[in-house]
Amino acid sequence: MFEHSSLRVLSLYEGFFSGGARVLHSTVVSGLHTHGHQQHSALSIHDAVRRETMLQRMQDDPRYRSLRSVGVRISTLGRSTDDDHDPRTFTDAEMEIAAREATGVDVVMSLKEQPLRLAVHPGFPDRPVVACLHRSDPEHSGAALDDLKAAADSGRLVAGICCAESTKEAYAAAGVPEHLLRVVPNGIDLTRYHPLRRVRRMALRGAHGIPADATLVAYAARYDAMKNPRLFLAAARAFLEREPAGHVMMCGAGMTTENTGLVADLEETFGDRPDLLARVHPQGVRRDMENVFAMADVVALTSAFGEAAPLCLIEGAMSGAVPVTTPVGDSARLVERIGFVTSFDAEEIAETWIEAAARRGELRGALTAARQRFSHVRMLSGYAQVLEQAFRGTGLQVAA
Structure with missing residues (x-):
C-alpha cells in the first residue's frame, strides 16, 4: 500500500x-x-x-x-x-x-x-x-x-x-x-465510522435514554472558548424550544456536570426552563464516539476560531449525521454538498439543525458518496x- x-x-x-x-x-x-x-x-x-x-x-x-x-x-x-x-x-x-x-x-x-x-x-x-x-x-x-x-x-x-x-x-x-x-x-477509519442498522441505532438510543423518534444533535468538543460552548447552549435552547422531540448530547473533556463552568452555563441558559434542560445530556469524554454519532441526526460545531479540518464533522457525517458548522477553517469545504454552514447567530443555528435533521434522508446518498474522500x-x-x-x-x- x-x-x-x-x-x-x-x-x-x-x-x-x-x-x-x-x-x-x-x-x-x-x-x-x-x-x-x-x-x-x-x-x-x-x-x-x-x-x-x-x-x-x-x-x-x-x-x-x-x-x-x-x-x-x-x-x-x-x-x-x-x-x-x-x-x-x-x-x-x-x-x-x-x-x-x-x-x-x-x-x-x-x-x-x-x-x-x-x-x-x-x-x-x-x-x-x-x-x-x-x-x-x-x-x-x-x-x-x-x-x-x-x-x-x-x-x-x-x-x-x-x-x-x-x-x-x-x-x-x-x-x-x-x-x-x-x-x-x-x-478517518471508515470501518469504525459508518451508519448503523435501524434496530441497532434504536437500541443505542434506548440505552442512553433518547427516544426513538427524537431529533438528536451531537456536539463533540472540549470545554474551551475556542469551541464556543456558550453559543452551542444558546442554540440548544432555541432548538429545544422549537422542537418538542429535540435532544442534545454534549461530549468531550469538561462536558460534564463535574465541571463548575459548564454547570454555571447550563444554569444561565436553562435556569428558567428545567423542562428543556432535561433534554440536554452532558456526557464528558466518550470512548465510543462512533456510537454517539450513529445515534445522532445532526453533528454540530459552533467553534469561534482555531479550527482547521475538524474531525467531529467528518466522523459524524460518515456515521450518518448531517454536519452543521460555523464558518471556521476548512469547515465549509468539508461539509460542501453534505451539510450546512451557519453564521454565529444562535437562532439561525437552531433553525438549521431542524432543517438538517429533516433533510437527513435526502442527503444520505451524498454522505455515502463522500466516504472515499475521507x-x-x-x-x-x-x-x-x-x-x-x-x-x-x-x-x-x-x-x-
Whole structure:
C-alpha cells in the first residue's frame, strides 16, 4: 500500500489527552507502523496533563493504549502540568531521555508546534523535523510559533504537514516559509465510522435514554472558548424550544456536570426552563464516539476560531449525521454538498439543525458518496511520502 522503507520515526507529543489532533496523529502513527513498513516510536513531554478541569494520565488514554497495542514504543519525560516547573526549560536528566530516544531515529515528527521547544533545544540530536500543524490561528500558539519559525530558519524543520488549506494559508501568513508547507487532508477509519442498522441505532438510543423518534444533535468538543460552548447552549435552547422531540448530547473533556463552568452555563441558559434542560445530556469524554454519532441526526460545531479540518464533522457525517458548522477553517469545504454552514447567530443555528435533521434522508446518498474522500488510507499515504522525502532531503511534493 505504501512505499517500502525501514524509516525510523519518533513522534513528539506534548502529552496524551483527549482531542482531535491526538486522535488523528495516533491514527497516522499506528497505520504507518502497522502497514507502512516504517518503525515508529513516541516521546511524550508530559505523562499527565490537566485540561478542562480533568487530570488526564498518559497510561489511561485510548490513543496511548492503541499505539502500544500495535507495538509502538512510548516513553515520557515524566512531567505533569500540575507540577511547578518552567515549560520552556529542560533538566539534564530530561535531555538525556530525549537524546536517547532521538539518537536511533531518522526523522522526528512533532504533533503540533508546541513540542518543538524540545526539538530545538541544543541538547537534542540533529535530525530532520516534520511538524504536523492543525490550527488556522497560529498566532494563538504563543512562543510555540516562534519555535516553529526558529526551526525553519535553522534548517532543522524540513516540512510542515497541514491538515487543511486554511492551515497552510495561516502559517504562511505567520511567517513560516510556504515551500515547507504541504497539505495532507484529514481522514478517518471508515470501518469504525459508518451508519448503523435501524434496530441497532434504536437500541443505542434506548440505552442512553433518547427516544426513538427524537431529533438528536451531537456536539463533540472540549470545554474551551475556542469551541464556543456558550453559543452551542444558546442554540440548544432555541432548538429545544422549537422542537418538542429535540435532544442534545454534549461530549468531550469538561462536558460534564463535574465541571463548575459548564454547570454555571447550563444554569444561565436553562435556569428558567428545567423542562428543556432535561433534554440536554452532558456526557464528558466518550470512548465510543462512533456510537454517539450513529445515534445522532445532526453533528454540530459552533467553534469561534482555531479550527482547521475538524474531525467531529467528518466522523459524524460518515456515521450518518448531517454536519452543521460555523464558518471556521476548512469547515465549509468539508461539509460542501453534505451539510450546512451557519453564521454565529444562535437562532439561525437552531433553525438549521431542524432543517438538517429533516433533510437527513435526502442527503444520505451524498454522505455515502463522500466516504472515499475521507478515508484515512489516502491520508496515511500522504504522511508516508512526506516522511520519506524529509529523510532523503528531496523536494517535497504531495499529491492533492
